[in-house]
Amino acid sequence: MESYKIKNYYSLLGVRFNASKDEIKSAYRKLAKVMHPDVNKSPDAKERFQELSEAYEILSNETSRKKYDDILRMYKNKSSTWRDTYSSFRETEQSQARKQAEEYSSMSLDEILEMIKQTLLHGEKESKKNLSIKTYHILGLRVFLCIGLVEMMGTVILTIPAVVLFSIVLRGFYYKGKFVGIMPVVKGFFLIVGEIAFVTFIVVIILAIRYFILFA
Numbered sequence: 001m002e003s004y005k006i007k008n009y010y011s012l013l014g015v016r017f018n019a020s021k022d023e024i025k026s027a028y029r030k031l032a033k034v035m036h037p038d039v040n041k042s043p044d045a046k047e048r049f050q051e052l053s054e055a056y057e058i059l060s061n062e063t064s065r066k067k068y069d070d071i072l073r074m075y076k077n078k079s080s081t082w083r084d085t086y087s088s089f090r091e092t093e094q095s096q097a098r099k100q101a102e103e104y105s106s107m108s109l110d111e112i113l114e115m116i117k118q119t120l121l122h123g124e125k126e127s128k129k130n131l132s133i134k135t136y137h138i139l140g141l142r143v144f145l146c147i148g149l150v151e152m153m154g155t156v157i158l159t160i161p162a163v164v165l166f167s168i169v170l171r172g173f174y175y176k177g178k179f180v181g182i183m184p185v186v187k188g189f190f191l192i193v194g195e196i197a198f199v200t201f202i203v204v205i206i207l208a209i210r211y212f213i214l215f216a
Contacts (some may be wrong), residue, residue: 006086009055009068017069021060021179028056028151038109046057046105053101054094062092119181130183139180139188142172 010117012028058064074082152162
């Protein structure tokens, strides 16, 4: 029987099991500054940084993180199917994460930090491929919904349901487990604002013309 050893990605990054994506990204950025081969001259620095990057790739992706969390629960509960599930995970998500981690290890520390910054602003590769006008509209509407829910949080009765709905709406800013980026969200918001302003302008013009025709 093949022996399996499940890596604890949360321990590698030093984050809680329920850590947010921002906390995971922040932890990786801080650790990269001290563990990247550019600054860490230990003989095993490259291998350790690859392991750290692998953890980041798994936990920063909503889909792979969910699968990984499910495997941890199955292992903890001594489920009879955890080995098969983990085997499939190793061949797909984990293998992909390792390849990406190897790519990260060949990048300089400055390139890594710039990549994290650009990912936050403009989103990750998988999330940018299918952002249609419809998607931008949905993102913009979610921003308005978030603003409304934040207002609701200020009321005693609606605080709890508002917080629950807010967390659900936030998930809509991800595409296939990848954050779409701040700029696409802002673009979607201003797209909606612009369309509302345009429609309002047209309505005002029509009303003005009717007024002129009736009373001129």
